Amino acid sequence: MSEKLSTRVEYGKTLVELGKRYQDIVVLDADLSGSTQTHRFAKVYQDRFFNMGISEQDLMGTAVGLALSGKIAFASTFAIFATGRAWEQIRQGIAYPAVNVKIVASHGGVTVGDDGGSHQAIEDLALMRVLPNMVVLVPADGIEIRAMLEWAVEYVGPVYIRTSRLAFPVIYPEDHRFVLGRGSILRDGTDVTLAGIGLMVHHCLQAADMLAHDGVSARVLNLSSLKPLDWELVVASARQTGAMVTAEEHLVTGGLGSAVSEVLAEHHPVPIKRVGIKDTFGISGKPEVLLEYFGLMPKDIYEAALQVLKRKAN
Amino acid sequence: MKTPPKVGKKPALAVVGQPPRTREKLRDAAQLAEIAREMRVDILQMLHAAGSGHTGGSLSAIDLLVALFFGKMNHDPQAPFWPQRDKFVLSKGHGAPAYYAVLSKLGYFDRQELFTLRKFGSCLQGHPDSRCTPGVEVCTGSLGQGLSIANGMALGNRLNHNPGRIYVLLGDGEVQEGQVWEAAMSAAHFRLDNLTALVDNNRLQIDGAVEEIMNVEPLAPKWQAFGWHTIDIDGHDMAQILAALDEAEAVKGQPTIILARTVKGKGVSIFENKVQYHGVAPSDEELAIALKELGAAG
Numbered sequence: 001m002s003e004k005l006s007t008r009v010e011y012g013k014t015l016v017e018l019g020k021r022y023q024d025i026v027v028l029d030a031d032l033s034g035s036t037q038t039h040r041f042a043k044v045y046q047d048r049f050f051n052m053g054i055s056e057q058d059l060m061g062t063a064v065g066l067a068l069s070g071k072i073a074f075a076s077t078f079a080i081f082a083t084g085r086a087w088e089q090i091r092q093g094i095a096y097p098a099v100n101v102k103i104v105a106s107h108g109g110v111t112v113g114d115d116g117g118s119h120q121a122i123e124d125l126a127l128m129r130v131l132p133n134m135v136v137l138v139p140a141d142g143i144e145i146r147a148m149l150e151w152a153v154e155y156v157g158p159v160y161i162r163t164s165r166l167a168f169p170v171i172y173p174e175d176h177r178f179v180l181g182r183g184s185i186l187r188d189g190t191d192v193t194l195a196g197i198g199l200m201v202h203h204c205l206q207a208a209d210m211l212a213h214d215g216v217s218a219r220v221l222n223l224s225s226l227k228p229l230d231w232e233l234v235v236a237s238a239r240q241t242g243a244m245v246t247a248e249e250h251l252v253t254g255g256l257g258s259a260v261s262e263v264l265a266e267h268h269p270v271p272i273k274r275v276g277i278k279d280t281f282g283i284s285g286k287p288e289v290l291l292e293y294f295g296l297m298p299k300d301i302y303e304a305a306l307q308v309l310k311r312k313a314n
Numbered sequence: 315m316k317t318p319p320k321v322g323k324k325p326a327l328a329v330v331g332q333p334p335r336t337r338e339k340l341r342d343a344a345q346l347a348e349i350a351r352e353m354r355v356d357i358l359q360m361l362h363a364a365g366s367g368h369t370g371g372s373l374s375a376i377d378l379l380v381a382l383f384f385g386k387m388n389h390d391p392q393a394p395f396w397p398q399r400d401k402f403v404l405s406k407g408h409g410a411p412a413y414y415a416v417l418s419k420l421g422y423f424d425r426q427e428l429f430t431l432r433k434f435g436s437c438l439q440g441h442p443d444s445r446c447t448p449g450v451e452v453c454t455g456s457l458g459q460g461l462s463i464a465n466g467m468a469l470g471n472r473l474n475h476n477p478g479r480i481y482v483l484l485g486d487g488e489v490q491e492g493q494v495w496e497a498a499m500s501a502a503h504f505r506l507d508n509l510t511a512l513v514d515n516n517r518l519q520i521d522g523a524v525e526e527i528m529n530v531e532p533l534a535p536k537w538q539a540f541g542w543h544t545i546d547i548d549g550h551d552m553a554q555i556l557a558a559l560d561e562a563e564a565v566k567g568q569p570t571i572i573l574a575r576t577v578k579g580k581g582v583s584i585f586e587n588k589v590q591y592h593g594v595a596p597s598d599e600e601l602a603i604a605l606k607e608l609g610a611a612g
Contacts, residue, residue: 052496055493055496057462058493058496058500061465061497062466065463065464069473069476088456092459097445097452
């Protein structure tokens, strides 16, 4: 069970399969199809693939026009360029009129690595979460993104999906189906909740093992549907365990930690600690080194759990 | 009025199986000019009722819009989703009053709606909103974005073997936005000859003359360098506008842009060529003067 799948590769492969069943799918990219993996679709369906070149604003606008022509438009590039460079085009053309464009952006987080801070998207989830009508999804493994895409082609409306450069261990069964707004309990527990997205789900599972050695029972959640959030699961977990840790490969501002904090503050405040990047940009380095440097390792989640447990006890 | 589409629900199928049809086109320059005069009255009255909105740019664009919607485009107000229709994108979205006046005159919605412009709950939003206004295809307002969307629609029509044409109207100040040039590159690269762009070149923007703020001229050589066929016209001469639209339709292998020299505030002497009437609605006195000049005082 040590199989690893890359979410961006599974995206690329699934697009080709879906492209056969859904003739209305079109795909756009901005000169990064090798990295985003849309090149696979481009190879099979030349007429339905549009490389816009290094023009992300034009990419999003063109996707809108295609969607208005009845197409299911998938727009891909790096997460920072998709959500940063073209944020306003997404807001005005996609979110505001709720147009049927799926933005699937790769290279989310610091595991982008050597390219450095300019290319590491640490704010993309915040930028998308604040948009009304936008669904924001962060798959935790290659099976989950396949399931998300199967769902997304049938859903009529804007969707943002963040893929990663790294491969993640597989945790879902082949026949897993994605349900919008539903989080998963990957491991149940009673003392503290560890809620993660993407790569950090796996680090939460490892942290739960470390806590178990200390006799602490941790519940692990995958909140891959970041917006809409499974707020009922979050609240129920807070009630059940009395302490919360969130973990994301993203700023602690505006992403998962904020979403969970917002919900708990209104419904059931408990001690909470957000594991993530603390108001600083990324830098060059190998992914493992950066995860260590930015405090995104299992031990960081483990230590955060100990902190909230201490506050819970007082 | 249309209700906004629910996110997550499949949209209603377009009307299929009905014979293609379009309203009869009006090609007489004098008759088109008369409609435009009537439209100017509607524009000013609706702006006055709203108390805010874009006077100068609506008046400079109205002749182009009348020629397009009455004299050139294939469309049917009774079938706003007819698949083979020509489609229009108002990239200079603040020209909404002119757009609404034309749509209402054509029968897309009742004329009384015009006087709810910009009011809370109105289907005539401050900038074009496809979700609630019959006839409006695209939400616009933020400048520089419409051409990309129009390109996507042109590509979509091509994929769908749809003979419909795409028309998009930009402002001259608007071409200061970089995205316009991204889209210009794309349109030529993809050889979008089913797309015709127009520029309402009224030479004024909010803070002053375009030439002084951030010069965009010469426009024709720029668009030609980007691979477009260009046509220079007087944007208030109906015969020239129609001739240019016909010429654009005949050009193959590249998109066409009609560079229309216009006068901001055209049709009312107190508004013509005045920077200050970009985003200001007419006062009671100004409206009275304007209506008299337009022969509508009563």
